[in-house]
Amino acid sequence: MTGRIVVAGASLGGLRAAEQLRAAGWAGRITVIGDEPHPPYNRPPLSKEVLAGKASFASLAFTPKPSAADVEWRLGTRVAAARLAERTVALDDGSVLSYDSLVVATGMRPRRLRCPGPVAGRYTVRTIDDARALRAGLTRTGVRVVVVGAGFIGCEVAATAVGLGAAEVTVVDPLPLPMVGPLGELLARTLLVRHQQRGVRFMLGAGVAGFEGDDRVTGVVLSDGSVLPADVVVESVGSVANTEWLDGNGLDLGDGVLTDEHLRVGGRPEVVAVGDVARFPNARYDGVPRRVEHWSLPADSAKHAAKVLVGGDVGLAPFAPLPTFWSDQHDFRLQSFGAPVLGLGDVRVLDGDPSGDVLVGYHRDGLLVGVVALGGPPAARAAARYRADLLKQPALTP
Secondary structure (H helix, E strand, O other): OOOEEEEEOOOHHHHHHHHHHHHOOOOOEEEEEEOOOOOOEOOHHHHOOOOOOOOOOHHHEOOOOHHHOOOEEEEOOOEEEEEOOOOEEEEOOOOEEEOOEEEEOOOEEEOOOOOOOOOOOEEOOOOHHHHHHHHHHHOOOOOEEEEEOOOHHHHHHHHHHHHOOOOEEEEEEOOOOOOHHHHOHHHHHHHHHHHHHOOOEEEEOOOEEEEEOOOOOOEEEEOOOOEEEOOEEEEOOOEEEOOHHHOOOOOOOEOEEEEOOOOEEOOEEEEEEOHHHEEEEOOOOOOOEEEOOOOOHHHHHHHHHHHHHHHOOOOOOOOOOOOEEEEEEOOEEEEEEEOHHHHOOOEEEEEEOOOOOEEEEEEEOOEEEEEEEEEOHHHHHHHHOOHHHHHHOOOOOO
């Protein structure tokens, strides 16, 4: 096979796409374009081990498989626009590349608060450069930290800040419990208690109205008018899909890039999307298109998408991954298999007790659709034992 496949996005999804294209038999050119100057690296440790100083930034880099050694990497360059009908992409350096096939792997970026006040002292955690800047702020003596958002990243950063010896760590969120959206009330209440026991303060049911300070943040103004003193503010309020470069092509970009059951974009057999930018129907569940922001998805989706680009979908089952996530916070881990968010209406303790190690099951229409363990290694191993059961479950009805 000759020609060129362009991979837009040089994070984990882009790397795995390049590797899987070679594994699927593509012998032509592969060009991977990424806006960061760094080669692909592992992001989950940024809010934990790296931020805590337990792992180096250099240790994050992925080593590409030998089969992908001839891949062309254009780093520090952003894809600015695409013309799918002409099979071209324009880069922000002014160059235009033609392609035979295109992989959309541009991922997400942090959502930012649109509030009045200074910008200095406000951080996000998505890139190596983000983590470097935040670590410098967290390691100052007597630092007061306010984390806006009690989701995965927010809770992880709060735990890391406590471990680094911050004088105060406060998490602000308009929801009533941390991580209640993905976990449900039972585990969210347990998580709240564990964080509080380890020194994290929560201001729940509160929004942010603005920031105080002249050149740098000194306080966070809440929606009720109260002010939290702050030297460092971490904004963890969700993500925005990097899809603007696809505007004007008649695609559904309402929440990431809508694909079909084989990850093809806009009905085009030569364009696929991988990683957390893809909004796809999962045949394992109810067929409703959803994005999945889990570490396992880039590899799973890249493998399927590469097969589709190189060999088509004849005889290929629809994409049906089993989502997996974990989150290390303080001295405990959350480990999940399946899709707990689809079973929040029927949550049952399968093993253990919320006061210690606990395994929780999430059910929909009587079927187990996800499990989450909270605790130490034994709890995580207990969750893993349910993986085979989840893989065998019949598809949910729409």
